[in-house]
Amino acid sequence: MTLRDLLASFRKHLMLVVATTVLATVLVGVVSHYSEPVYRSSASLYFSLSVGQSASDLNQGNTYTQSQMLSFAQLATMPIVLDPVIERLGLDTTSQQLASSVSASRAQETSILDISAASRSAATAADVANAVAAQLVVVVEDLALRDANGDSTVNAKQVKDAQVPLYPIAPNTRRNVLAGFVVGILAGLLLAYLRDVLDTRVRRPDDVTAVAKVPVLGQISRIPGRSSQRPAVVLGVSESHAEEFRRLRTNLRFLSVDTEGLCLVISSAMPGE
Incomplete structure (x- = not known):
């Protein structure tokens, strides 16, 4: 089938294409409108190593801290951090379920770790992000090596508090409606093509x-x-x-x-x- 045939099929089944497009767009818009919103909030932690004051010591401490950032990020979604958070906030969930809504990412080539939490409640998203950040500080300092005085060699400090988000991150109604519009057009064209191919009756x-x-x-x-x-x-x-x-x-x-x-x-x- 040539492009000319496709255009002829489109013109012949124009109402089918239009109806399919409108139906898909409206359906996606309605589903997005009535979907429960999801909010996300983030807190940030800064990690450093307690070392000597020489340039060599500072450089080694910075290198060590950055090499441990991935480990710190993984700790943020483990039960050792999440179980105390659940108990503190009185959440009706498990650490495994909570881990699916919590993420930790390292800002590129820095010693800063961003802790994000998503929830259907804006306030809960902020509370969880702050609680996870605070508990991660405790766990990291507890697991770190000790110096001669018995103090933790890794220092962690919360440098940004999670704020209650004003707008949800999902659903993105505008994007979903646009996607529904495009899918509707493609589906309509496909149906028009199949109708022409499968219909062997002579009408005109x-x-x-x-x-x-x-x-x-x-x-x-x-x-x-x-x-x-x-x-x-x-x-x-x-x-x-x-x-x-x-x-x-x-x-x-x-x-x-x-x-x-x-x-x-x-x-x-x-x-x-």
Whole structure:
């Protein structure tokens, strides 16, 4: 099927494409509108190593801290951090379920870790992010190596508190509606194409020409109220029907001038015509 055929199929089934597009767009819009919103809030932690004051010590401490950032991020979603958070906030969930809504990411090439929490409640999202950040500070300092005085060699400090978000991150109604619009158009075009491919019925003169590769010489419309078996030309017909007969006669005359062995096919839409 060529591009021209696709465009012809689109024009022929324009209402199907439009209906599918409108239906998909409206359906996605309604679902997005009535979906429960999801909020996200983030807190930030800064990690450093308690080392000597020389340039070499500071450089080694910074290198060590950055090498441990991935481990600190993984701790943020483990039960050792999340179980105390659940108990402190009185959440009706498990550490495994809470871990699916908490994430920790390192700001590129820094010693700063961003803790994010998502929830259907804006206040809960902020509370969880702050609680996870605070508990992670406790866990990291508890697990770190100790110096000669028994103090933790890793220092963690919350440098940004999570704030109650004003707007949800999901659903993104505008984006979803646009996606529904595009999907609706593509689905409509696909249905139009399949309808043309699977429908083998001959409906219009163009279909006859496309299938038989021969021209249609004429088409006689149904004459309303005609029940007699007598020829239509004897009974009398309207001007529009008479014009159809005249057009057929003219085409037959021109066709038979230089044609030998002429073969004509007369077809009807249903039995009895």
